[in-house]
Amino acid sequence: MLPTSVLDEGQQALAARSDYNFDHPDAFDFELLVNVLRKLKKGKSVKVPVYDFTTHSRRREWKTVYGANVIVFEGILAFANKELLKLLDMKVFVDTDSDIRLVRRLQRDIMERGRDVAGVIKQYNKFVKPAFEQYIEPTVQVADIVVPRGGENFVALDLIVQHVHSQLEKREITVRAALASAHQGQPLPKTLSVLESTPQVRGMHTIIRNKDTTRDEFIFYSKRLMRLLIEHALSFLPLKSVTVETPQGTTYEGKRFHRQRITGVSILRAGETMEQALTAVCKDIRLGKILIQTNLDTGEPELHYLRLPKEISEDYVILMDSTVSTGAAAMMAVRVLLDHDVQEDRIFLLSLLMAEMGVHSVAYAFPRVHIITTAVDKRVNEEFHIIPGIGEEARPKEDESYKYVDPKDLEAQMQAEDSGPLNRPGA
Numbered sequence: 001m002l003p004t005s006v007l008d009e010g011q012q013a014l015a016a017r018s019d020y021n022f023d024h025p026d027a028f029d030f031e032l033l034v035n036v037l038r039k040l041k042k043g044k045s046v047k048v049p050v051y052d053f054t055t056h057s058r059r060r061e062w063k064t065v066y067g068a069n070v071i072v073f074e075g076i077l078a079f080a081n082k083e084l085l086k087l088l089d090m091k092v093f094v095d096t097d098s099d100i101r102l103v104r105r106l107q108r109d110i111m112e113r114g115r116d117v118a119g120v121i122k123q124y125n126k127f128v129k130p131a132f133e134q135y136i137e138p139t140v141q142v143a144d145i146v147v148p149r150g151g152e153n154f155v156a157l158d159l160i161v162q163h164v165h166s167q168l169e170k171r172e173i174t175v176r177a178a179l180a181s182a183h184q185g186q187p188l189p190k191t192l193s194v195l196e197s198t199p200q201v202r203g204m205h206t207i208i209r210n211k212d213t214t215r216d217e218f219i220f221y222s223k224r225l226m227r228l229l230i231e232h233a234l235s236f237l238p239l240k241s242v243t244v245e246t247p248q249g250t251t252y253e254g255k256r257f258h259r260q261r262i263t264g265v266s267i268l269r270a271g272e273t274m275e276q277a278l279t280a281v282c283k284d285i286r287l288g289k290i291l292i293q294t295n296l297d298t299g300e301p302e303l304h305y306l307r308l309p310k311e312i313s314e315d316y317v318i319l320m321d322s323t324v325s326t327g328a329a330a331m332m333a334v335r336v337l338l339d340h341d342v343q344e345d346r347i348f349l350l351s352l353l354m355a356e357m358g359v360h361s362v363a364y365a366f367p368r369v370h371i372i373t374t375a376v377d378k379r380v381n382e383e384f385h386i387i388p389g390i391g392e393e394a395r396p397k398e399d400e401s402y403k404y405v406d407p408k409d410l411e412a413q414m415q416a417e418d419s420g421p422l423n424r425p426g427a
Contacts, residue, residue, distance in 0.1 A: 023131035030081045034303045037087045042364045053113040079139035093143035189363035193275040195232050195374040226277040233372045263315040269316035270322035292329045301329045313341035324354040325384050355386045
């Protein structure tokens with residue numbers, strides 16, 4: 001939706017009498033809109049104003065919107081600004097009968113915006129209809145596709161969807177190559193924390209990176225590193241000072257986690273291997289799961305399964321994946337959490353190993369997410385495996401936990417499990 005400009009007192013008075021032309025290009029904040037779309041296309045998060053159609057003003061709160069592979073932008077004057085047109089990859093003009101447009105406007109303004117019939121019709125005849133004929137109808141010439149009958153034209157909708165899919169497939173290689181080179185030579189972000197590379201940590205990395213390491217050794221030392229990683233991550237949670245009395249009758253000045261709840265969320269399947277270390281460190285922690293798998297045709301991550309605890313919005317969330325290469329799956333998981341109203345600065349992304357590309361991608365898109373790992377490798381290969389890494393080639397082939405997961409099988413497995421208090425969705 002197009003952002004409306006801020007009205008002064010005189011314009012507010014006109015709007016209250018239905019005498020302000022909201023359908024004129026000057027009524028829209030195109031400068032803000034262009035800046036917002038540019039950032040979204042780069043994958044960055046932005047804050048946009050929330051408009052109150054009853055009071056004809058912007059509310060105090062702002063809404064956070066996050067970048068995505070496909071951004072759908074709609075508005076009556078979507079084609080009225082030259083700078084805006086340059087940002088649009090596909091321009092669709094939806095053509096609907098004028099009588100239907102009037103009926104929809106009456107229903108919307110009366111039921112949703114508290115207007116009266118006389119005011120709506122007055123505004124329609126004085127501003128809406130003339131503005132459509134002068135500013136909107138002529139822009140059909142710049143449209144790539146014209147859709148008659150609106151949302152009921154399923155043939156046209158299918159063609160649009162097919163075109164979007166084909167464009168995504170063509171751009172996939174280009175986008176990933178851009179990701180790989182975009183941050184070369186740049187310093188690592190301040191939101192990243194890497195576990196100190198002590199001789200012990202270095203020794204465990206030597207074992208899990210060695211292609212000749214046995215399955216049992218790989219699992220044992222990976223779990224040791226995961227526990228160290230989680231212990232390290234917990235040090236970033238807010239703590240308050242407390243005084244306790246010792247058995248000897250003296251006092252001790254200590255620290256305690258400050259009330260808020262912690263929830264662990266694993267990106268299936270590999271992230272699930274970190275759950276045991278988390279539950280060993282955090283007593284009575286709630287767990288959630290997100291299944292994100294790569295589409296073999298497009299190379300893009302897709303969300304297949306989601307199970308999050310209820311009332312997660314106020315929690316500190318520890319998001320777990322064993323490795324982060326491009327950051328694509330991690331970014332999708334973060335977006336899922338944000339869609340469930342988790343605060344960005346309360347998300348902690350934990351991974352055993354990350355590539356610099358993945359670190360930069362996540363930090364660029366979500367600058368307030370905490371990124372915590374045991375090591376960062378500098379590059380990825382043509383298949384986007386971390387180099388030198390511990391990737392698929394280092395994991396024992398008989399380890400079933402890393403194979404492709406059918407979402408239906410996963411759902412059945414979850415329903416069949418005896419869900420204890422730690423894993424029930426509503427716990």
